[in-house]
Amino acid sequence: MTSVGPTTGPATAVPATASELAVTKAPDRFGGRLFSANLRQNGIYIAFALIIALFAYLTDGDLLAPQNISNLVVQNSYILILAIGMILIIIAGHIDLSAGSVVAVTGAISAVLMVNNDVPWPLAILITLICGGLIGAWQGYWVAYFGIPAFIVTLAGMLLFRALTLAVLGNQGIGPFPDEVRTIANGFMPTTLGNIGLGPLGGADLLTLLIGVAFVAGIVVTQWRSRAGRARYGQVVEPTALFVTKIAIAAVVVMTVIVQLARFKNLPWVLVLLAALVLAYSLLTDRVVFGRHIYAIGGNLNAATLSGIKVKSVTFWLFVNMGVLASIAGIVFAGRLNQAGPTAGNGFELDAIAAAFIGGAAVQGGVGRVVGAITGGLIMGVINNGMSLIGAPSERVMLFKGLVLLAAVAFDVFAKRRAGTAR
């Protein structure tokens, strides 16, 4: 009762008893709760696995065929890129309804630069990204510094940037794009190390396989080191068996995808781009001060302000970031269609928002993960793809997607309510 707080900064000594308590007692006493918490966090991945299994069964395995996996990635890449930016905005408690229009206008800008004015493609891409950033800055200004709800600002933006698209394009599609840009959107890494035989699976690209193995090794090493580090600091870590199982599942999933891609046409460039973005933004949200501030703002705006967090600046840069990501998606989409069109990106914002919420974001903000949003986007991608493989009419696709979105959020609300009444 009279022992009182450490006060001299980070060099605070932790009493041995506290760490021992955490390591030895906690897993037994809280083991059950830890598991159910895991289940809740991992529910989205289990749902993803079930949906894949369902469509793999319904399509007689065509869903997981080499070419189809490649298509899945390429077809959904721009939605996934948008979902990364969207989840950050949703974590901060805002929303962006203009993303689809920004995809259209940035695609149009890049087309005008590259096709009509023969600007070299790297420079054109750079200018397009800057334009995306400026669009984000425009919206970020109104939201962060002027205090207009993002819903309104981006609803206005949806109209403004669609109008701008039409003006830039002069109401017609512009194309074709330079080969390099099409390669980024649609192309594959070249074969440099040759093929190797995989027995009954046939030939596969060696470089792709090596990249896959290196990626898996990277996951195992970093996860293991992170876990060991936490244990060394006396924190509760998940039981070894659970940890190994999770890592093993992740490794099998990644290697399955890689092998299938290697059997088809190597890695799509857009997958490489997407992987880099997911990695970078996961680190941003988990390990970087800026990312932590996003969660703080979404969790309790007042407390964040009174903790000295520059709320306005963080919000502003979130929208700038969204604009840049939307322009990446705009270039990828235009490059894939080989044309920038006036209706490009229609409804993309809604897919990105749905991806974020299926992936576990909370409507009130403060909660969500980049990997969750990507998984949410892939769930919708698999539904689209799988249902078109079995020849389902589009109204049934929409119906199913709508129900999945509702079910995902309903599950989250239900789980929270249970957790809330547990005390």
Next chain:
Amino acid sequence: MTDVILQMRHITKTFPGVTALDDVNLTVRRGEIHAICGENGAGKSTLMKVLSGVHPHGDYSGEITLDGQPCRFANIRDSERLGIVIIHQELALCPNLSIAENIFLGNERAPGGVVNWNRTHAEAAELLHRVGLHENPATLAMDLGVGKQQLTEIAKALSKRVRLLILDEPTAALNDEDSAHLLDLLRGLRDQGITCVIISHKLNEIREIADTTTILRDGRTIETLDMSAGVTEDRIIAGMVGRDLEHRFPDHEPNIGDEVLRIEDWTVHSPTQHGRVVVQGANLNLRRGEIVGLAGLMGAGRTELAMSVFGRSYGIGISGRIFKDGREIRLKTVGDAIRHGIAYATEDRKRYGLNLIEDIKRNVSAAALNKLATRGWIHDNEEYRVADGFRAGMNIKAPNVAAVTGKLSGGNQQKVVLSKWLFTDADVLILDEPTRGIDVGAKYEIYSIINHMADQGKAVLVISSELPELIGVCDRIYAMSAGRITGQVTREQATPERLMQFMTKVKEQ
């Protein structure tokens, strides 16, 4: 007269993993004011939720009889139909509706589904008169202060023909004047035959108003005291904590050094009411190792003074000078204030202090995350270690620092807030109502933490509405009234009466 209106027998209520009530018995006589007290988590609110039907019959075991009739409430409407009305701690008025609309919400004066506004306003006015609230029934609820909102709630209860009125911490957010008015009103209602059950932390009020007091501890009934027999506050405390608390305040030998903060001629204007001066020409100073109190009634401008100093987080048109260690500083943002070693722990930790959906460690690090990061890169293990050090040192009761703060008790939440500010290495700590809504045992711990801060050479400014607390903890106390600092007393001179004189002093002429 031993006419019993309410009897609760052998009430047991469990939540998954927790027994909130364990064989609780409560007998309330007709026409009395019956106080229920106990530490946070003792089960008071749960007991009242069982009584009012928030926890429906079947969710608990045991029986409730009202006027000898067994009751099985399925929801709040069932209990209200029998005249049991509960007024919760967090007031539940709709801010955009008028007083009259709020009073008859869900109970509209609407024959045939069409609201009769004349009747609504006339009856509302009559009810307002009964509770002594002199406001137009058409006034919007958001334009009322907390005290008047409380009275509106009581008027609402009266409109439902209440027989048994339950008040959960009715005076927690009220200043002394409003509290006194409320207590008078309760006495008046008692004389009209309305029975009151009141949950309160304020023992002096219980002693003043209650006819009977039932003490709960750890979900059990400890004892029922007849207050006419001259029960002392210490007697009640002894029952609540289950031990004799000889000293409510830890001993402390101050070791006061040089001046660390001085505020000169500080004036602040209201951001919402044009032209209103909230703080006027305030001067105060703090010295190293000193615990200084700031007393004042609600609306005196204490929080406004503190927040305006803390990086202008309140107010507009701020003027005045701040000196830190003798040098003048300018604090334009909260970040500036934190960099200059000033911390402000809010009076409302749920709304302004904590991110309740995050865990302990992320709350502890929130105001000084850069200390745990190199070039923006957070060392999360170091963060865990720091937070765990605070958890152990502050005696924060949680399995580990990955526990979500929203699920902690008030006292433990407050310790997380204090940890957060200590981690900023602040040497001036402004603590606004640091023990509000915290039980007696945890209060003692918070006082010890405050003393410990002072022992380390930090200056602590404690804002509190509880005068005994200020007198028990502080080395020196300022009093504020209507935006001005009206007086200053040392610990030796301090008495509640003297402070109250300064606190009620109105501007001359």
